[in-house]
Amino acid sequence: MKNIYFAGAFIFIFFTGCSSTYTVTDFGTKEKFYEEFNNNFKDREAKVTLVDDSSFIAQNGVEINHDTLLSFKKLEEKIHRRFALSDVTDIYFPGSTTTSASVALKNGNKLTGDEVKVTKDSISFVESKSIVVIKTLVPTDIIKTISYNDRWRRMPLGVLTGAPLGFLSGIALVNVFRIKDYHGGLDYPGVSFQMTVLGVLTGCITSYLIGFDYIYQFNP
Incomplete structure (x- = not known):
C-alpha cells in the first residue's frame, strides 16, 4: 500500500x-528578453542546450552581452602584505583572536588580513580578494535553450x-x-x-x- x-x-x-518556457515573443523585444534572462541567471547553475542537442552546465551564473553567452567563475586571490609600523595608524583585532586583523594605513586605505604577524617595526598578513573571471562561451544563434531548476518552487x-x-x-x-x-x-x-x-x-x-x-x- x-x-x-x-x-x-x-x-x-x-x-x-514541471516547467515554464519563455521566448522572445513573451517580452516583445530581444533586449527585454535578454534583460529578464540576465536578471534571473545571476549566480545560478544553468544548463545550456545547443541547436545540435549537445549541452553543458555553467555553474556560477551566465549573462548575455552583444548576442554572446558569457559565464562567470569566482576565484579567491591571496596577497601577502607587509608594512612598516610607521605607515600604520591603527590595528584592530576582532574578537579574541590575533590571527585576523583590520589594518588602517596613513594613506587612508583599510585592509583586512589573516595570518597576522607583528614585529617591533613591521606587520605582515595575507589579504584575500575575490575576483570574477568572465569567459566567452557561445553565440546565441547556436543556443537552443538555457534553463535552471528551482527546487523550492x-x-x-x-x-x-x-x-x-x-x-x-x-x-x-x-x-x-x-x-x-x-x-x-x-x-x-x-x-x-x-x-x-x-x-x-x-x-x-x-x-x-x-x-x-x-x-x-x-x-x-
Missing part, C-alpha cells in the same frame, strides 16, 4: 507541471498533494488491515494522522527532487 501511495504521489506531482504543491493522499491512505490502511487503537476500535484518527505526516514528507521530497524548470528558448 505504501509503495502504491508513493508512486501515486510522484506521478501526480510530476504531471501537474513546487514545495507547496508537495504539501497540498501529499496531505490528502496520506489522509486517504490512512483510512484505506485501517479498512484493509483492520488496525485498532488501544480501546479496540478502528484507529482512523491515529493512522490517518501518521499517514498524513508521511504524505507531506513524501510530497515535499518528491517536489524537491523534481523541482521546477525555467526554460528560456532562443532557437527552435
Whole structure:
C-alpha cells in the first residue's frame, strides 16, 4: 500500500507541471528578453542546450552581452602584505583572536588580513580578494535553450498533494488491515494522522527532487 501511495504521489506531482518556457515573443523585444534572462541567471547553475542537442552546465551564473553567452567563475586571490609600523595608524583585532586583523594605513586605505604577524617595526598578513573571471562561451544563434531548476518552487504543491493522499491512505490502511487503537476500535484518527505526516514528507521530497524548470528558448 505504501509503495502504491508513493508512486501515486510522484506521478501526480510530476504531471501537474514541471516547467515554464519563455521566448522572445513573451517580452516583445530581444533586449527585454535578454534583460529578464540576465536578471534571473545571476549566480545560478544553468544548463545550456545547443541547436545540435549537445549541452553543458555553467555553474556560477551566465549573462548575455552583444548576442554572446558569457559565464562567470569566482576565484579567491591571496596577497601577502607587509608594512612598516610607521605607515600604520591603527590595528584592530576582532574578537579574541590575533590571527585576523583590520589594518588602517596613513594613506587612508583599510585592509583586512589573516595570518597576522607583528614585529617591533613591521606587520605582515595575507589579504584575500575575490575576483570574477568572465569567459566567452557561445553565440546565441547556436543556443537552443538555457534553463535552471528551482527546487523550492513546487514545495507547496508537495504539501497540498501529499496531505490528502496520506489522509486517504490512512483510512484505506485501517479498512484493509483492520488496525485498532488501544480501546479496540478502528484507529482512523491515529493512522490517518501518521499517514498524513508521511504524505507531506513524501510530497515535499518528491517536489524537491523534481523541482521546477525555467526554460528560456532562443532557437527552435
